[in-house]
Structures are given as C-alpha cells and as structure tokens.
Amino acid sequence: MQTSYRNLEHLVQMINQHRNLMLETAKVYGMGSEKTLNISQELDELILAYQKATAAQSKTNSVDEEKLPLSSA
Numbered sequence: 001m002q003t004s005y006r007n008l009e010h011l012v013q014m015i016n017q018h019r020n021l022m023l024e025t026a027k028v029y030g031m032g033s034e035k036t037l038n039i040s041q042e043l044d045e046l047i048l049a050y051q052k053a054t055a056a057q058s059k060t061n062s063v064d065e066e067k068l069p070l071s072s073a
Contacts, residue, residue, distance in 0.1 A: 008050065
C-alpha cells in the first residue's frame with residue numbers, strides 16, 4: 001500500500017494540531033491529567049502512523065531504484 005504525499009501532509013497537520021492541543025491542555029490541567037495523557041496517546045499513534053508511512057514510502061522508492069537499469073558510462 002502506497003501512502004500518497006497528500007496523506008503524509010495531512011498526517012503532519014494532524015500531528016501539529018495534536019501537539020499544540022496537548023501543550024494547551026497540559027497548561028490548564030497539568031501534564032499528568034487524564035485529558036493530557038489521552039491526547040498524548042493520540043499524538044503517539046499519529047507519529048507512529050507517519051513513521052510507518054514514510055518507511056513504507058522509502059522502501060518502495062528503494063525497490064523502484066533497484067529496478068532501474070545501470071547506465072553504461
């Protein structure tokens with residue numbers, strides 16, 4: 001499954017939104033509050049999804065490059 005650039009861009013936006021929300025929630029409720037921790041877990045999931053998507057995309061690009069014929073110079 002190939003992740004499109006648009007999906008990666010959307011993931012980055014969601015990561016940034018969750019990061020900001022987590023920081024604001026921590027200011028109000030504290031770092032150890034349930035609300036802050038829930039947002040932190042959601043942020044972790046988004047970051048993991050981004051890492052998996054970029055790793056899969058990198059692997060796909062590497063496989064495509066291996067298929068390219070070598071130029072004779």
